[in-house]
Amino acid sequence: MKKWLVAAICLISAGLAPALAWAEAGLSFEQGWVRAVPPVSTNTAGYFMLHNNTDQDRVLVGVSSGVAEVVEMHTVIEADGASTMQQLKQLVVPQQDCVLFEPGGNHIMFIGLKQPLNTGDKVTVTLTFQGGETLDVALLVQKGPQGQQDMGHGHHHHH
Amino acid sequence: MSRSLWQVIVSLGLCVGMCFPALSWAGDLPINTKLGGDFTLPSTRGESTSLSDFNGKAILLNFGYTSCPDICPMVLNRMAAVMNELDDERAKVQPVFLTFDPARDTVERLQQYLKYFGDDFVGFTGTDKQLVEVARQYGVIAIPQKSDSAAGTLYTHSDYIYLLDQQGRVRALYSKSDSISKMVDDIESLLED
Numbered sequence: 001m002k003k004w005l006v007a008a009i010c011l012i013s014a015g016l017a018p019a020l021a022w023a024e025a026g027l028s029f030e031q032g033w034v035r036a037v038p039p040v041s042t043n044t045a046g047y048f049m050l051h052n053n054t055d056q057d058r059v060l061v062g063v064s065s066g067v068a069e070v071v072e073m074h075t076v077i078e079a080d081g082a083s084t085m086q087q088l089k090q091l092v093v094p095q096q097d098c099v100l101f102e103p104g105g106n107h108i109m110f111i112g113l114k115q116p117l118n119t120g121d122k123v124t125v126t127l128t129f130q131g132g133e134t135l136d137v138a139l140l141v142q143k144g145p146q147g148q149q150d151m152g153h154g155h156h157h158h159h
Numbered sequence: 160m161s162r163s164l165w166q167v168i169v170s171l172g173l174c175v176g177m178c179f180p181a182l183s184w185a186g187d188l189p190i191n192t193k194l195g196g197d198f199t200l201p202s203t204r205g206e207s208t209s210l211s212d213f214n215g216k217a218i219l220l221n222f223g224y225t226s227c228p229d230i231c232p233m234v235l236n237r238m239a240a241v242m243n244e245l246d247d248e249r250a251k252v253q254p255v256f257l258t259f260d261p262a263r264d265t266v267e268r269l270q271q272y273l274k275y276f277g278d279d280f281v282g283f284t285g286t287d288k289q290l291v292e293v294a295r296q297y298g299v300i301a302i303p304q305k306s307d308s309a310a311g312t313l314y315t316h317s318d319y320i321y322l323l324d325q326q327g328r329v330r331a332l333y334s335k336s337d338s339i340s341k342m343v344d345d346i347e348s349l350l351e352d
Contacts, residue, residue, distance in 0.1 A: 038275035043228040070309040082300040084315040111309045150236045
């Protein structure tokens with residue numbers, strides 16, 4: 001997604017403080033969900049918007065969850081008519097800014113689901129930042145983005 | 160699937176956008192004379208199924224792999240959304256998914272995976288060689304990536320949904336930015352022809 005658009009979404013959502021789950025560390029998240037997939041699937045993806053409400057950049061260095069053997073951060077690079085998934089070892093969340101995890105873009109990859117996830121389930125993901133601080137985010141299992149068509153990266157409509 | 164085998168189709172895949180100026184028209188949608196064609200492969204309908212077995216129906220066709228955590232289920236969700244919008248005309252449209260990951264995507268796995276999106280979804284698999292050939296026919300990019308991910312093989316791939324008419328001719332390609340309503344409108348116009 002274009003940088004200016006992400007910035008605009010961050011600004012808009014920053015004004016929705018009551019809707020955010022605030023963390024003591026000055027980090028907050030919203031719009032968290034996990035894609036519901038067929039029961040036979042062992043992999044799925046999770047998405048959310050992560051805000052850094054502090055005056056220092058924060059670096060996300062790890063993700064984990066009890067629902068999967070492994071959880072990784074990935075991004076999608078689109079070039080020449082094809083998409084490539086690239087694993088992220090870390091992700092900077094700039095000060096007073098946010099990063100988006102969205103279909104076709106940055107996403108949390110759940111690998112080796114321990115059991116099928118059902119629509120409506122809540123999945124807890126622990127985000128670990130450089131320095132050791134952690135933030136637990138609760139993601140709702142659903143078929144697609146709430147109130148939007150499933151259109152992927154760059155077609156985000158904020159409500 | 161071997162990386163080199165898939166790489167031969169990259170440049171062919173890149174022609175998807177360039178090949179699309181249609182050479183002929185019928186109704187509202189152009190007929191793409193550069194892409195497409197029949198194929199016969201093992202499917203969730205039987206050991207040997209041809210795409211032409213579905214002649215008489217419009218076809219929504221997509222290529223992907225079931226281990227894909229992000230884009231492929233999103234695209235299949237979009238196909239399911241289109242099918243659900245069709246109501247009474249659903250029976251006149253055949254959703255088809257073709258894997259390019261036959262090592263993991265057996266007929267049985269495709270059967271279990273696709274029924275989640277709709278009982279009428281049909282999945283095709285085959286040998287590496289067969290699938291590369293079909294990918295070439297349709298200008299599909301699918302390249303296994305070297306990755307340290309615990310997910311194992313991930314693919315660099317295109318993700319178009321192809322709309323074929325009742326004669327199996329490619330009439331439209333849809334990217335992720337195309338709306339569900341546009342796809343439904345196009346299908347309805349084909350069904351009226």
